Every structure is written in structure tokens, then in C-alpha cells.
Amino acid sequence: MARLDVITGNAAAAWGARLSRAEVIAAYPITPQTTIVEYLSDWVERGEINARFIRVESEHSALAAVIGASAAGSRAFTATSSHGLWYMAEMVFWASGARTPVVMAIVNRAMGPPWNIWSEHTDALALRDTGWIQFWASNNQEVLDSIIQAYKIAEDKNVILPAMVSLGGFVLSHTSMPVEIPDQEKVDEFLPPYEPPHYVFNPKKSDPITIGSLALPSDYIKMRLSIQKAMDNSYSVIKRVSKEFYEIFGRWHGDLVKEYMTDNAEVVIISIGAVAEEVEAAVDEMRENGLSVGALKIRITRPFPYQEIAKIADQTSAILVIDRDISFGWGGIIAGEVRAALHKYKIDTPVYEKIMGLGGDEITTDHIKAAVKEVIEFIKR
Amino acid sequence: MKAEHLIISISKPEEGAGGKTGTWRVFRPIIDEKKCIKCQQCWMYCPDMAITTEGRHSVPKIDYEYCKGCLICHEVCPVGAISFIRES
């Protein structure tokens, strides 16, 4: 039976993995991800879930173990943050190259030095080139739901790529919100067991094969473009799965993007993750005061929703991108990608960028409204 | 024809994965069947599986397609039944 509970983002992530029937879990604790690991190991020890929990000695080993388990045909899960993610960074490439469709929850946290444990999106965004599908959850319900959807998309026979689901450190991970924990049977119907269509490391199930040996450039390029093709395929899979999820569970978080009051908006604010919810609250307040603003949440940054963004931009006078991240020497990562999307479709709507909230610095509706005010003044000039 | 999105680095076991390694040879080992005492030492110590045997009572055979000419067999033969010549 589905039940309503009030839980943190980390608990929601753990429930997502549990309901997805993750079979092998390996994780290493790091603030603010730690409680995900604790929930899952607790459930495994009590026999509440049928899974194996490997208490690895580092994040690099966590992802390595999870890649191994997936290669052997098991559904695998891990979770990390910031420095843990970067400690496993080479394995992040390995997962996509070896085509192991694992799911990883990332509790976004700033990179040091100095040490900072609070929310910032740079960690996962800076790995956007690795061939993983990237989800950005805006609330705890979406965390839980996205993990389940992520498995379905990642394991789709037209995709077979790993997926990461990001949730803001402390902002979501440690904040309790009402979450409906779906019925296991319903999830089982939506998400059947993992059946690897490409290879399985099990001498009882297949003839011997070797993965990842030395390949000449002319072969390597085919394999890399194959990952790109899988990413291309994933657009339609993401749309289909998001819709299916809505039909079965009645909840819509957007597919690749989610529009909010974009009709007749003079300014559309683009953001990701929990920031998007703050933006929507700010949009409500601004609309009440007569401003025609709307919001576009980018739910999936890879594959990048070029078309959807260009279409929205075409219908508005200005775009404001709020980046809770920074690419030094460049600026806001999302802003840069949005500009590329507009250019790709020859849309010349101006894009303004605002970097906010680094290292967990507060982003409130006041900050957002002030930024919009600046943009509107710019347009008037 | 593999689907375009699933071209993965999967290799399958096959002889000659490193090419016809017999072409590496500078020296060619030769087993003298008459001297051979069938101890199987040469077969045991060949790192290339280029020496095959039918069992403890047979004279091993060298597969020159893959023998790299390391001459370990020449060294380990207890009765000097394996000589070598320069590869032409």
C-alpha cells in the first residue's frame, strides 16, 4: 500500500533504491549523503530488503563495485557527494564506457578547499561530459520518483547508460517533506527486473567475453559515438517513461524540462534542482505583483534539452539563468548551455546569467526577485 | 549487425589475438624426437602454449605459427634434445 510519510531527501533516495529492488549496494559515507548509506545498510541487515551491501573503503571502490555487480547482471546502486564523486571520477567514465546502467544518487555539495558541506551543483555538473544521464530533483518526492524512473530509462534496451539523480545537500537531503512512498507492487509493475540485453558476466549464462581491452582509434570512435547515439535515443525514452510514471502513479515532475507559468512571460527564469522550487515560489509572488514572469526547470541536463529550451526562449523576451554552480573562466554552466541551445536553433533572445548560492549561500525568493528586476531594467534600456 | 547505440568493447576469444606471433622469431627451436625423453618440461614451460603434447608418453610438437622463439624450451630440456637455428 502506498503511504504518506514526512521524510528527508536522503530517506527518499534510500526508498527509491529500495523500491527499485537494487540488488547490490556499495557506498562510502560523506556528508551530506551519509544517511542514505545508513538507511540502506540498516534495511539490508534487518533483512527488510533482499540486497547485498558492500561497505567499501572508498568512493572509487564504491562505484567500481557497483560497476562489477551490474556487469554480473545485478541492479546496482550507490550514492555520494562532491569530493566523493570526484574521487570516483575516473570510474564515472568507466561505467558509461562499460555500459553498466547503474543509478547513483548525488547529494550536491561544494568542492573544497576550503571545506564546505553545503549545497552547490558544480560537483555533478562538472561531470556532465561522462555519458551519464543526469537528473536534478527539486523536492523529496521527485528524488524518490526519479530514482525509480532512472532505472527504467538507464536499463532501456535502446539506452543502457548509467544515470545520476542529484539532490541539493541539506536543502533536500536533510529537510523533511511530505512524500508518498509508492506501493512496491506498483513499482514492480512499472520497473521489471534488470535483463541485460548486451552482455552479462556469468559463465553459466554466456560464453566467455572480454570487456574493455585495448582498441585502436578507428574502433574506439565507433564505441564513443555509440554512447552518443544511446544518449540521442534516451530523449524519447525519458519522455515515454515520465509519461508512463505519471499515468501509473499520478505524479508529474516534468520530463526533460518542466514549464511553470511560461505563457505570456516576458522573462523566463531557468534553473535546476531545489532552486527551481524557490524560483516557482518567486514567480508566484511576482505574478501577484503584475510581473509577467515564468520559469523553466531543467530536470535533465544530459541529454541536454536543446529544443525545449529554444522553444521557450523563442516565446519570451528575456531568459534569466540562475546557476548554483560556476565554471571558472567561463561563468554559469547552465547559462552557457542555454546560450548554446538558443544558438543551435538561431534564437536571439538575450540570456542573462546570475551565479547564486555557491557553497550553500542562501537563495531566497527575494534574491530571485531582485535578479529579475535587474533583468527587466536591462530590457527597458 | 550490432545496433548503433550498442557498439561496446566486447572482445571474443580467438587464436592470434596478438597476430601471428611466429613472425617474432629470430631463432627457431627444433625438437630432436630421438633424443626426447618425453618428460614434458618444454610443454610445461612454454609461455605461449606453442608446444602441444598428446600426453606423458608422447614427443611434444612445436607450433611454428605462434612460437616466438624465446628458447625457454631449449634451456629447460634436461637432455639437450631441443636445438635452435637462426630463422631464415
Added chain:
Amino acid sequence: MMSKGNILDEIISAEELILKGHSACQGCGSVLSLRYVLKALGRDTILVIPASCSSVYQGLYPKVAFKVHTFNTAFASAAAVASGIKHGLIMKGSPNTNVVVWGGDGGLTDIGFATVSGAAERNEDIIVIEYDNEAYMNTGIQRSGSTPMGARTTTTHLGKFEPKKSISLIALMHNVPYVATANPAYPFDLYNKVKKAKGIKGFKLIHIFSPCPPGWRYDDSKTIEIGKLAVETGYWILWEAFNEDGKIKLEISPPSRPYLNPERRKPIEEFLKMQGRFRGMTPEMIEALKKWIDNQWDLIKKFMD
């Protein structure tokens, strides 16, 4: 104890799971060792191979010389990937498939050390096998922690100052069911040890002396002679250790037993003079190495019953 005749028959009839035409160097001690490892393990085996010579000598895509499932992985990750594969297989109802790490001293004693140690501490049901060619050979002969003192490498032109870091001795301190050393010059011993490891649940580690002609600078044909000299001089000690209820029970293996007595050991100079990597060793360095060998024996003896 199986007679030599019977074990030879067994080994002859055991399938060759490495196909002809791999690209290991002429006289490679590593691939010869792997030959016996796979003969002992059989087909129900998965190899996990970190960056190493064996990543390359297995062949070029799309062909491979190994007739068992092989997962190539990043340098430091092998023991963790193997742990994951084993747990994944257990969930899929195949708990008895041999999951084996096959790596060099680079991947297992240095960069992957924490990973091996972690897997050992968790008593993962895998076999970690290190073929020790005593340097980073795949990248062109740079020193590793496992390089012995006095050896020249491209990063120790004057000979390494520090003594050898031994993965088998370190594994011995991890409370694991089975640790052993081996040597392809003694293939029956190697084969038997792998078979023993196969039959034990929990973490096993086998540390194999792996002569390397280009790295150690000797003629390809001398691999077995050098392997034997290593044992006969006492440089490489063949032993195996079981851990019962937290107590280490170590046995010197038969080929090394005569050399428990230092007087029976051949002079180390015989071993050193065959290898270009030891050229230029000063008398002081040779004395230091001799002392190190004596100390190794003393240390090992402490664990004997």
C-alpha cells in the same frame, strides 16, 4: 600428496584457457603463471584485470587470447570490481564462480593497495593474484613499491634504495583464510596453491614471482633459470599460510624447504649477475640485500608452527 606423475597428467588434460597468439613478450613469466592459474581454476572463472601488462598482452579488440570472462578495469579498482561481481553473482544464484583479480605489483601493491586491503578486511570471496615483475613494466620499467633494493629502473638509475614492499606479507596481517607465494618455475606448486584457494570461501591472495626479460634485462630463454635461482638463493620464499580462528599457520613449501638453512642457499650473486637491473650494485648494497633476505626468513619463521 598427489604423485608428480598424476599431477602432470592432470595438468596436461586441464584445458588451455589461454589461446596461442597472445602478445606477451618472449619469455614472459606473467603469462606462463596465468596459464597455470587458469588450468587450476577452469572455465567457471571471471578475471578482473587492472591496467597492467596483461591488459595489453591479452590482445587487441575485437580478439582476446583469454577463454574466460575478463573484465578490464581502471588501475586501482580491480579488487573492488571483483567484490562487486561476486556479490552480483551471488544475487543471481551463482555463488561459486571463481572471481579472480589478475594484476601486477603496480595495480595491487601500489595504486590499488587500499582496494586490496579493503577487500581483504571485508573477507570478500575472491582470489587476488599478483604477478610481481617488481616494477611498472607496462609503462616502461619504472620502480614500484615491490621493486627490490638495488634494482635499476627508469626511475631508480642508481638502484632503488628502499627495500621491497611485499603484498603477501601485508596480506598475512589481514586475518584472511589463505595467503601464498608462488613461482612459475615451480608450476605444480603454483597449480596446487591455486586449487587450494579455489576451494576456500573468503579472501585469498597469491603472490607470484614473475620474471620479466625486458624489465630485468636478461635473455628471454632464462626465465625459468632465474625463477629457480630466486628460490635457491632464498630471495623468493615459497610459502602458504592458512588462518584458523585468527591464528596464522604458515608452511614453507617443499621447493623452499632446503633453504631454511642459510648455508644451503646459493650465493645471491648468482641471481644478481644474471640480470642487468642489478648491474652496478655496490658491495654495500649487496650486503644490505643479503641482510634483507635473512630478515625475510626470520620474519617468515615466526609464523611457522
